[in-house]
Amino acid sequence: MKLTILGGGGFRVPLVYGALLTDRGEGRVTEVVLHDLDDSRLYAVARVLAEQAADVPDAPKVTATTDLDEALRGADFIFSAIRVGGLEGRANDERVALAEGVLGQETVGAGGIAYGLRTVPVAVDIARRVARLAPDAWLINFTNPAGLVTEAMSRHLGDRVIGICDSPVGLGRRIARVLGAKNPQEAWIDYVGLNHLGWVRGLRIAGRDELPRLLADPDLLGSFEEGKLFGADWLRSLGAIPNEYLHYYYFNREAVRAYQQADKTRGAFLADQQARFYEEMRRPDAAALTAWDRTRAEREATYMAENRETAGAGERDADDLSGGYEKVALALMRAIARDERTTLILNVRNQGTLSARDTDAVIEVPCLVDANGAHPVAVAPLPDHATGLVCSVKAVEREVLAAADSGSRATAVKAFALHPLVDSVNVARRLVEGYTAVHPGLAYLG
Incomplete structure (x- = not known):
């Protein structure tokens, strides 16, 4: 193959x-x-x-x-x-x-x-x-x-x-682990949303939803990444465990301030780090795998460091430094190629799964996977606060697609202006000006 x-x-x-x-x-x-x-x-x-x-x-x-x-x-x-x-x-x-x-x-x-x-x-x-x-x-x-x-x-x-994406998988694994699941892979994760914008609303082990037990225990809530990031009180208020990327929404001011005060942005850090790796690989005598392992360990350890610092979350747990998206990809390929039926959280077309979105909207939900592909599992509706955020961000994505299709600068401005984390049409206009000035790939926006 x-x-x-x-x-x-x-x-x-x-x-x-x-x-x-x-x-x-x-x-x-x-x-x-x-x-x-x-x-x-x-x-x-x-x-x-x-x-x-x-x-x-x-x-x-x-x-x-x-x-x-x-x-x-x-x-x-x-x-x-x-x-x-x-x-x-x-x-x-x-x-x-x-x-x-x-x-x-x-x-x-x-x-x-x-x-x-x-x-x-x-x-x-x-x-x-x-x-x-x-x-x-x-x-x-x-x-x-x-x-x-x-x-x-x-x-x-x-x-x-x-x-x-490996974020939902990692989140489910962490929750199952703190709840004492002997095999976290056997837990059913009720996860719904968009990519980097989803919530775990239940986690079933042997048919029993154990999430209420987690939400009722401050010590358990404070023992894993998302509990440290969001805080026990906020998680109990939500009645769910958000994807770590929702920290950018729920604590936006703090996140922006932390990134503004950082010595380097994440992209600049990775650009420098990986440039050193690729430069090292130019030497014929370099130990390629050793250099890659060393660089990867540093990369993983510093993931979302500014967010964790803002929340006082400390260092990442060792179990969260091993990646994961490659395992999702392999499981997905196996399920399709060999008809080894499995359940994975994937980004697929809605097909009526979330009533608040149209059929073709790509969402992130548990899917049954077999030789015929990935089939989203029916899920309960999201609460209003989550539905509003999902619909708002999906609307922005649709404007991005429209701008990319038409080359319309005005539509690109609209995409920025409608995003919940961009609070001004004037800021949106300046963002388009700033991005088109530095990105040759945006020259198509007329």
């Missing part, structure tokens, strides 16, 4: 390949094609993968190419993990937003809109090529903003594109 990874020179690709190396089952991936526009990054990542596979018999064969059409032909699965504009673009997203006093995070608020505006046209081009060159392939979207990009691609690929 052939797997193509778009953005194959990306830093997190070895996580995916490492997961593939653990799969010894029938119908496993035997060929991996890495595609990237930067051949030096492809070379660096290929070196890491070669060291990962050194002692693994029958490891998937790895090839690399800068030719997109060549990479897509004959693929059974395609992972889209591109970053349009690179980490320099992410750092600019943050810088422009923070100068206006609003959030520049890569998937939330102004930064997420800017990232979406320059990513959607590229993602749509990829989707059209997949439809033409690999119509039977399944495309698994890692590219952020994941829900928005998945919806853009679904207009050309239908339900054969599925978005994934």
Whole structure:
């Protein structure tokens, strides 16, 4: 089976390949094609993968190419993990937003809109090529903003594109762990929302909802990441456990202030860190896997550091430093390729699951997965406060899609102005001016 990874020179690709190396089952991936526009990054990542596979018999064969059409032909699965504009673009997203006093995070608020505006046209081009060159392939979207990009691609690929994220999985695992579940994977997680905008409203272990027990126990609530971030009182008020990214909404002023006071934004930190890694990989004698492991450990340990500092949450737990999205991707591929039925939290078209949104809106919910793809599970309606936020942010996503389709600068301004974390039409106008000045990928906005 052939797997193509778009953005194959990306830093997190070895996580995916490492997961593939653990799969010894029938119908496993035997060929991996890495595609990237930067051949030096492809070379660096290929070196890491070669060291990962050194002692693994029958490891998937790895090839690399800068030719997109060549990479897509004959693929059974395609992972889209591109970053349009690179980490320099992410750092600019943050810088422009923070100068206006609003959030520049890569998937939330102004930064997420800017990232979406320059990513959607590229993602749509990829989707059209997949439809033409690999119509039977399944495309698994890692590219952020994941829900928005998945919806853009679904207009050309239908339900054969599925978005994934490790945030809901990690949240469910942490809750199950503090509740004493012997096998957190067996817990049923009632999770509903959009990507990076969802809530756990129940967690069933052996058929019993244990979330009320967690919400009633301040010590348990304060023992894991989200409890430390949001505080026990706020979680009890909500009656649910929010995705960690909702910290940017519920504590927006504090988050913006922390990012403004930081020595470096997250994007700037990662740009510098990864530049050192790729530069090190230019040395033929460098230990590729060791260098990658060291860089990854630092990356994971500093994830959402400003938010944790604002909340006094301390360091991340060791169990939360191991990644996770690659495991979701492998489980998704297995379920489809082998008809190994499973349940995963995924980004898929609504299909009537949430009554407040239309059929084609991509949402993030538990799905039953089999050889025919991912099928969203029926869920209870969200409470009004959550429904309002989901509808508001989805409306912004639709304006981003409309701006990307039409090239309308006015529609781009509208997308920024309507976002709950951008509080002024004038700020929205200045954001569009600032972003078009630093991003060549936004030159299409007339």
